[in-house]
Amino acid sequence: MPLEVSALSYRTEHEFVLDGISVTIENPGITVVMGPNGAGKSLFLRLVHGLLAPSSGTVHWQGRNLDLALRRRQALVFQKPVLLRRSVAANIDFVLKPLGGDYRQRRDQILLEAGLMRQRYQPARLLSGGEQQRLALARALATDPGVLLLDEPCASIDSGTTLKIEQLLQQTRDRGVKIILITHDIGQARRLADDVIFMHNGRLLEYAAAHVFFNAPASESARDFLQGRIVL
Numbered sequence: 716m717p718l719e720v721s722a723l724s725y726r727t728e729h730e731f732v733l734d735g736i737s738v739t740i741e742n743p744g745i746t747v748v749m750g751p752n753g754a755g756k757s758l759f760l761r762l763v764h765g766l767l768a769p770s771s772g773t774v775h776w777q778g779r780n781l782d783l784a785l786r787r788r789q790a791l792v793f794q795k796p797v798l799l800r801r802s803v804a805a806n807i808d809f810v811l812k813p814l815g816g817d818y819r820q821r822r823d824q825i826l827l828e829a830g831l832m833r834q835r836y837q838p839a840r841l842l843s844g845g846e847q848q849r850l851a852l853a854r855a856l857a858t859d860p861g862v863l864l865l866d867e868p869c870a871s872i873d874s875g876t877t878l879k880i881e882q883l884l885q886q887t888r889d890r891g892v893k894i895i896l897i898t899h900d901i902g903q904a905r906r907l908a909d910d911v912i913f914m915h916n917g918r919l920l921e922y923a924a925a926h927v928f929f930n931a932p933a934s935e936s937a938r939d940f941l942q943g944r945i946v947l
Contacts, residue, residue: 717741718763718895723772725758733758736772736919744909745884745894747925749901751946754914756897757866763895764791764864776862790855794867796847803842803850804835810857822857828886829853830879845876852883862893869903881907901941905929913937915946 718740725733733755740746748756761767763774765781774781799806807825811818826832829849834842839850848868855863865884869877884907888894898904904911908925913934920934932938940946 717777718893719773719775719778720763721773721775723759723762723774724770725755725762725767726770731770732917733762733769734917736914738912738919738922740895740910740922742910743888743891743893745888745896745907746910746912747904747908748895748897748912748914749899749904749940750914750920751940752899753916755917756914759914760791760864760866760895760897764789766791788861789864790858790860790862791864792848792851792855792866792868794870796844796851798839798847798850798854800840801838802836803831803839806839806850806854807857810854825853825857829883845872848872849876849879849883852880856883856887860892862895863887865894865896867897867899869898869900877903913940 720736720738723733723736724731736759748759750756758767762769765786776785779785799809801809804822804826807822808818811822823832826835829852831846831850831853834846839847842850852868869880881903884894884896896907910922910924911928912919913921913928913932915936921928921932921937923933928937929941932941936946
């Protein structure tokens with residue numbers, strides 16, 4: 716599902732937080748969005764999903780304005796899981812029931828893939844942080860999205876859960892779902908990225924294939940970021 720962003724800006728009362736971003740993403744696979752804190756990565760994700768309206772500029776998916784029908788083909792997973800105060804299974808049922816049919820078999824398959832079958836009758840709020848994030852991802856995938864957007868899904872979780880989430884993302888990519896992933900983890904970006912957007916101070920500095928970006932970043936800010944230096 717190609718994404719075309721043109722002159723996208725977002726202004727607060729005092730300043731531009733996102734300033735004139737233009738990029739066209741036509742490649743399938745996983746696009747990783749990177750940059751130092753305050754670069755505007757999360758804001759960019761919310762704008763392309765339609766959670767916020769831009770101050771100026773446009774967002775087109777498949778050549779169309781972002782409307783409700785297109786948003787329904789997308790799923791967004793936040794850094795902090797947002798779950799219903801119900802059981803693990805009921806969180807998945809919530810998105811599957813409206814689709815009709817025998818949703819229970821589909822639900823159990825999703826929980827199995829997420830490694831949560833054993834916990835399916837537990838209250839979601841009693842899961843560990845990593846398990847809650849896996850449930851949030853599983854619920855997003857239950858909607859069978861064409862686009863999956865993720866904002867730092869592996870922040871502050873253990874390495875085992877990170878590995879499981881990365882495996883789920885790779886399987887999802889292999890099924891043809893377009894993924895846009897924000898991560899601060901350079902190692903994770905190297906493992907998963909097919910292409911990379913690098914942002915700094917509300918601007919897009921680079922968009923390149925992953926092997927090009929990691930081997931020969933074009934901007935000084937990106938080179939410093941990849942080498943672990945503080946980028947101001």
